[in-house]
Amino acid sequence: MFIVLKPSMIVILRIPTINDYSSDFIKLFKLREQVEKCKGIEVIFDFSKCGFLRQNAVAFIGGLARLINHYGGQAKFSWDTMQNNIRANLVRNGFMAAFGGEVSGYFGNSIPYRQDICGDIDDSISDVMTYLDDQWLGRSWVNIDPFTKDEVVQTVLELYRNAFEYGDSPVGIFTCGQHYPNIRQLKLSIVDFGIGIPHNIRLHLQKESLLASDALQWAFQKGNTTRQCVPGGNGLDMVTLKRFVSNKKGRINIYSNDGQIIIAPAKNEIYQSTPIFFKGTMINISIQCN
Amino acid sequence: MIYIRVYDLCHENCIAQKHATALHEIIHAELHAGRKVELDFAGTRRFLTIFFNLAVGQLYRDIPADVIERSLKVTNLEDLGQRVYLDAIDSAKLYYNDSEYRKAVDSVNAEEELACA
8 A cells, every 4th residue: 555666675655644533543553564564675755645744643754764774774755755844844843854854943833753762761751851841831832730730741751651661662762743723732642663552461461362452451550560570550540641631621542552542531431442453552642722 | 767858869850760769778778777767758749650669669568568657757748749659659558468469460470471581
């Protein structure tokens, strides 16, 4: 669907228009599947069929490029195939600069693209906290009192902390966000290309047949953790996440392996299986602006 | 009683593993020696579960719960921190004080280690 083989083992990966509906996440996970088949070869990202890229796609594609390099191949971007609006956005959010392209000091409505290598977790968490404070919630897009801001940042930091500690992503964690003034929403996407939550839980519980939806439910129960050296919860109980979405009329979607969780205000959380397996975890957070 | 101002070690954010471990070593030594400890959280704002798991939760490994409750005084911990602190303590108590629960968790962990070996 997205892939074109050229002579001398160069692969063209065609990026479609990507929004952040469920079907768009499936498109991203299919791209990941294609990359798994392209180990050790040159991959060119082609945007000629792409009319729009949301922040989830930006974070994801950045991670895919690093993954291609990690697999011994070479990721290249065909910047000339991009429509002007996409190009401008990728300049503003720093994506192009991260991959040797144009640099801009003007962010506009973008929350910068970033990559965190899983090195010293304390340092990474501290850097991420500054990013969330300054770039996500610190730009007057959301009217938020200091207590709620602390609570929101703390909750998202718990998500990062778990990704760093359990994700086992060979290339790190990728983040990008965007303020959409027309729909009054602030969005942030976080993705890793590690083993995924259900896989981790199945290993821990020694239940290979455990459904992804059940594994995710286990992972988000208070006190449950796969951490071995220090017993205690992982800070990701559903009560906390639901309080988070209620506070800011937000929504959290978590995709991992063959499962997903949807957390929306005034609704019970939904645990579902997905029709495609994604080796990694993707978190999409939306909060309502004033 | 030994008084520890957490802010001096962590500043506003109780999120770093290295700070939690340092704190744990001090508290553990003091409680083990039969002395009391006051942990003053004045000025702190943000907290991660791992911080309390490491700093305090681990105490329940070899110090009885009633001794910890009698000898460790936590002061000036705001609501946000209280919530995370209590979660971490509840989990630690469940693990270290409930032998059936601990056996179940340990057997899973042992199988996992074997499977990964």
